[in-house]
Amino acid sequence: xxxxxxxxxxxxxxxxAARRFYRDGLGWTPxxxxxxxxxxxxxxxxxxxxxxxxxxxGDVGAGPAQHGTAVALxxxxxxxxxxxxxxxxxxxxxxxxxKEPAPTTHFGGMQAYVADPEGFRWEIAxxxxxxxxxxxxxxxx
Amino acid sequence: xxxxxxxxxxxxxxxxAARRFYRDGLGWTPxxxxxxxxxxxxxxxxxxxxxxxxxxxGDVGAGPAQHGTAVALxxxxxxxxxxxxxxxxxxxxxxxxxKEPAPTTHFGGMQAYVADPEGFRWEIAxxxxxxxxxxxxxxxx
Numbered sequence: 001x002x003x004x005x006x007x008x009x010x011x012x013x014x015x016x017a018a019r020r021f022y023r024d025g026l027g028w029t030p031x032x033x034x035x036x037x038x039x040x041x042x043x044x045x046x047x048x049x050x051x052x053x054x055x056x057x058g059d060v061g062a063g064p065a066q067h068g069t070a071v072a073l074x075x076x077x078x079x080x081x082x083x084x085x086x087x088x089x090x091x092x093x094x095x096x097x098x099k100e101p102a103p104t105t106h107f108g109g110m111q112a113y114v115a116d117p118e119g120f121r122w123e124i125a126x127x128x129x130x131x132x133x134x135x136x137x138x139x140x141x
Numbered sequence: 142x143x144x145x146x147x148x149x150x151x152x153x154x155x156x157x158a159a160r161r162f163y164r165d166g167l168g169w170t171p172x173x174x175x176x177x178x179x180x181x182x183x184x185x186x187x188x189x190x191x192x193x194x195x196x197x198x199g200d201v202g203a204g205p206a207q208h209g210t211a212v213a214l215x216x217x218x219x220x221x222x223x224x225x226x227x228x229x230x231x232x233x234x235x236x237x238x239x240k241e242p243a244p245t246t247h248f249g250g251m252q253a254y255v256a257d258p259e260g261f262r263w264e265i266a267x268x269x270x271x272x273x274x275x276x277x278x279x280x281x282x
Contacts, residue, residue: 003170003182008149010257014259017258017259018257018258021258024234026231029144043146044185044277046187073149093167094162094166117162118153
C-alpha cells in the first residue's frame with residue numbers, strides 16, 4: 001500500500017460558509033471552486049477538499065458519519081489494478097473495506113473506501129484526470 | 142494565513158493497534174516511532190501522525206472530542222510571530238481560537254489551536270526542530 005496522502009476531505013454541513021471561510025476569510029486560492037465542492041492545494045500533490053457531509057457520506061455509502069468519520073483521507077494511485085491491490089493489502093492488514101473498488105462517475109476512474117482499525121476512512125482512487133506536476137502542483141485534466 | 146498542511150493527526154483509542162496496522166500491516170516506514178506517537182511522511186512536507194486520542198484532546202485543551210474532532214490538521218509556520226499572525230487572521234475570518242498561542246513543551250516552539258466554522262481543528266505551530274528538505278523530506282532536529 002503506497003505510503004501517500006493525496007486529499008483530505010472535510011465533510012461540512014454548510015459548504016458555502018466553509019468556502020467563504022477558507023477562500024475569503026483566510027485568503028486561500030482554490031484549485032477548483034464549483035457549486036458542489038472546493039479544492040485547495042495545501043502541500044505538493046495534496047488537496048484539502050470541502051464537500052457536503054451528506055455527499056461524502058453518500059460517496060462512502062457506509063452509513064452515517066460517526067466519531068471522526070466526517071473526514072476522509074485519500075491516496076491516489078496510478079491504475080485500476082493498483083486500486084484493487086491497495087484494497088487487498090488493506091484487507092490483509094485487518095482493515096475494513098467499506099466500498100469495494102468500482103468505477104466512479106465523479107471522475108471516470110476507479111474508487112474504493114476503506115477504514116483503519118479506528119474507523120478513519122481512506123479513499124483509494126485512480127483518477128485518470130488527476131496529475132501532479134514535477135513541482136508538486138495538482139492539476140485536473 | 143499560509144495555505145499549507147504539515148500534519149494530519151489521527152487521535153486513536155489504541156495506539157499500538159494503529160501503529161501495527163500502518164507500519165506492519167500496510168508496510169509503511171515511520172519517520173519517528175516512539176512509545177507515545179508515530180509519524181509517517183505521506184507527501185512532500187506532510188506527516189500523518191498517530192497519537193492517543195486523549196493526548197490529542199489534552200493538547201488542544203478544549204473539551205472532549207466531538208464529531209470530526211478526533212482529527213487535527215496542522216500548519217507549521219516559520220516563527221512565533223507567524224503563529225500569532227495566523228491566529229489573528231483565523232479569528233478575523235470568524236474562526237474559533239481554542240488555544241491561544243503559547244510556548245509548548247512538546248517541541249520547544251509555539252503552538253495554537255483553532256477551529257473552522259464546522260469545528261474542524263487546526264494546530265498552528267512554529268517548531269524550530271522541524272525541517273523540510275529541498276526534496277520535501279521532513280526531518281526532526
